[in-house]
Amino acid sequence: MPVFEYEHLDGECELGEHRFAILHSVGEGELRFCPWCGKDVRRVVSPVQFRTRSGFSAAKAAKHGLTTWKRARKGEWEKVDGPGVDGIISSEEDRAALEAETQAEPDR
Template identity: 30%
Template sequence: MPIYTYRSTGTGCAHCREGFDTLQKLSDAELNACPECGAAVRKQLSAPALAIGGAHLLSEKRIGEKGFTQYRKIGKGVYEKTAGKGPDIIQGD
């Protein structure tokens, strides 16, 4: 479920003037009033949360298991296979 940020559209309590976060289902109706003081609020646009990382998903073992092939550059126009199926060396003519 996403977390939405709401902020008061005018005067309100300290809770809604500073903005507050609420966990809501996508199907839930948008809040129109502060849950503490009843002042009018509106949804505030905010940056999405991103999961950064995942280097463990790119391990040579996992690449080969999933049917992909990985090459590493070892010279000008020469690549060596590090994982998966395929030729051991690829080089330009």
């Protein structure tokens, strides 16, 4: 599963996680906003730097202050490693907004 690193478009996260990494499949689409503070985020295009011969190392990333989460199910992430919170569960409202945003995309 690929790792996607995200950063906030506009300054710091309210929870202090300016950059974070999410493990998810390409088909799940990009995150449009931070699961914590709701601000806009963008996917960092450059390759994730924390790779070993066996692939991405969340533990190594954690040493650099980057927290990695993997998506457990829609709107929910659980932490793999790093200093961040143990889990993220989006509110129903956030999920609905995400759905709406995803569906609106082709019309842009």
